[in-house]
Amino acid sequence: MQVIIELENYLLALLPRLGINKQRELVRLMYEISKRDHKTPVEILPPQQNLNFEQAKKILLQKRYPVNFKTARKDQFYLPKLELNPELEADLTERPFSPKDIYIETSVKDSPLADRIHSAFPKAVFHETDGKTQVGSPNFSRRLDTLLIHREKYDFLKPCPCSCGSTGCGYNLVNLGFGCRFECEYCFLQQYQNLHAVLLPANVDEFLAKIDEGAFRMGPFDRPRIGSGEFTDSLVFDDLTQYSASIVPFFRERPNLQFEFKTKSVNIDGLLRVGGYENIVVSWSVNAAPITNLAEHSTPKLAQRLQAACEVARAGYRLGFHFDPVVIYEGYQQDYARTVQEMSDMLPHDKIAWISVGTLRFSRELKKQIETRFPKNTILNGEFLLDFDGKMRYSDTQRLEAYRFLVPLLRKTFPKAVVYLCMEDPAVTKLF
Ligand code: SF4
Structure with a gap:
């Protein structure tokens, strides 16, 4: 991702011997500040003589957490690796709910709900399932493509x-x-649901x-x-x-x-x-x-x-x-x-x-x-x-x-x- 590469390169020019974990922390802080304040890397952390990791991190933490920097414990700042993936971005196109694949469990195939679903989505591809087949997409943003009508047994x-x-x-x-x-x-x-479909x-x-x-x-x-x-x-x-x-x-x-x-x-x-x-x-x-x-x-x-x-x-x-x-x-x-x-x-x-x-x-x-x-x-x-x-x-x-x-x-x-x-x-x- 371009934004991450640019931040890494900027930090490497500033602190050439930065280890990978330290670099990740600083990249994250720089990213969050630039996203919030619309500032460039050089505006956030200008070059300065003898700058080391501890000083750079302190400067960035102060800028990222201006309200809480002095009072929060150090272990309360969460600075994981920044991972962005355009392919996983949410699809925000406005459209009616219209699943492409509809799975109906055999045990409820004659239920009133199954009948209504058949009438509501005549263009969908219908599948009968025993309830054991895994359905849905690996991508959460594709979850509305699949509908599963099932019989709940436990939960x-x-x-x-x-x-x-x-x-x-x-x-x-x-x-x-x-x-x-x-x-x-x-x-x-979006973090909890592991079956990416509507059930x-x-x-x-x-x-x-x-x-x-x-x-x-x-x-x-x-x-x-x-x-x-x-x-x-x-x-x-x-x-x-x-x-x-x-x-x-x-x-x-x-x-x-x-x-x-x-x-x-x-x-x-x-x-x-x-x-x-x-x-x-x-x-x-x-x-x-x-x-x-x-x-x-x-x-x-x-x-x-x-x-x-x-x-x-x-x-x-x-x-x-x-x-x-x-x-x-x-x-x-x-x-x-x-x-x-x-x-x-x-x-x-x-x-x-x-x-x-x-x-x-x-x-x-x-x-x-x-x-x-x-x-x-x-x-x-x-x-x-x-x-x-x-x-x-x-x-x-x-x-x-x-x-x-x-x-x-x-x-x-x-x-x-x-x-x-x-x-x-x-x-x-x-x-x-
Ligand atoms: S279930 Fe999630 S996406 Fe739906 S209304 Fe609630 S918070 Fe929004």
Whole structure:
């Protein structure tokens, strides 16, 4: 990759005896600074007499981490080898979901879902499978080419794994589907999903049967919460799956439980058809406009999401919102305040059940994926440090500043909603 070669050559001219590992660290720092500040190598690290590796690294760390350089531990700076590969960049062409190859497991080939898929994609190549054949592409960006309709046998329900050492909120997950057609730059699926295809189970009735056998955690809520949006967006494929037509009536009869559809989509026709109930919450991820516009590719904009929220509220559902991930950048507070104001202006306040807040965090592996798939990203420009659970986060000081701004604003604007932090250090959570 040209940018890496240019940085290596510049550093070799400056520090001719630099070992390979030291060179990698400096290349990474130079790359991250030049991407964020739009500066050339000579502007970032001008030639100077008797410069050695330690001095060069210190200069670059100070420039890369101006807020946290003095307070962060040295082992919190994560400087892996920079690896960019244009062939693995995300394909951001706008197009409808139209899989080329569709695999249907023999055991569900006569299911209503299989019938709907046949009608929806007449031009696709259909394959019957015993479920043992590996399907999908090695390239995550090609995942939408393949759809697998299967019968889930094991992975029905589980407590939300949260993040190791974080404060849990007692959430419970049903894994109704895997894969998403949106392209959020921070999405953990791009690092987590090893089968690069969309998977949709045809046996939603078996998922629901397991719920009646389940013992659920409550967390800080009045009733257990169960949701389906961990490995997919809960509604993005609902026009095909029609899961909502089974889920909503099931939970309507179980008012001691709450079900949450978590989405960025406006695919709400199924919900409107079946009609809502107070224990069924439809929640939207919301963000500052620059993050929605630049980092949540192919998703509906904030106004469209809020419009959809108003419609489902009128149909009897309650609403949830997730300020997640909050991204810290210059002027972020004004942008997030604007989003809160838009929500306040448009939404029926008394219908909002909960609002979560969580700052951007990611694993080390995900950082490299984001960098490779979205080389023009701005979300990684912030100062991320290795944290208590091995994830990368903003420093405690920066996160606290974000929460001290946003949490009271949300509580003041929406006094009836439960506002809570998601996947945070208990020491931070207890302050709110
Ligand atoms: S909507 Fe959710 S699941 Fe889909 S790409 Fe964005 S973060 Fe990932």
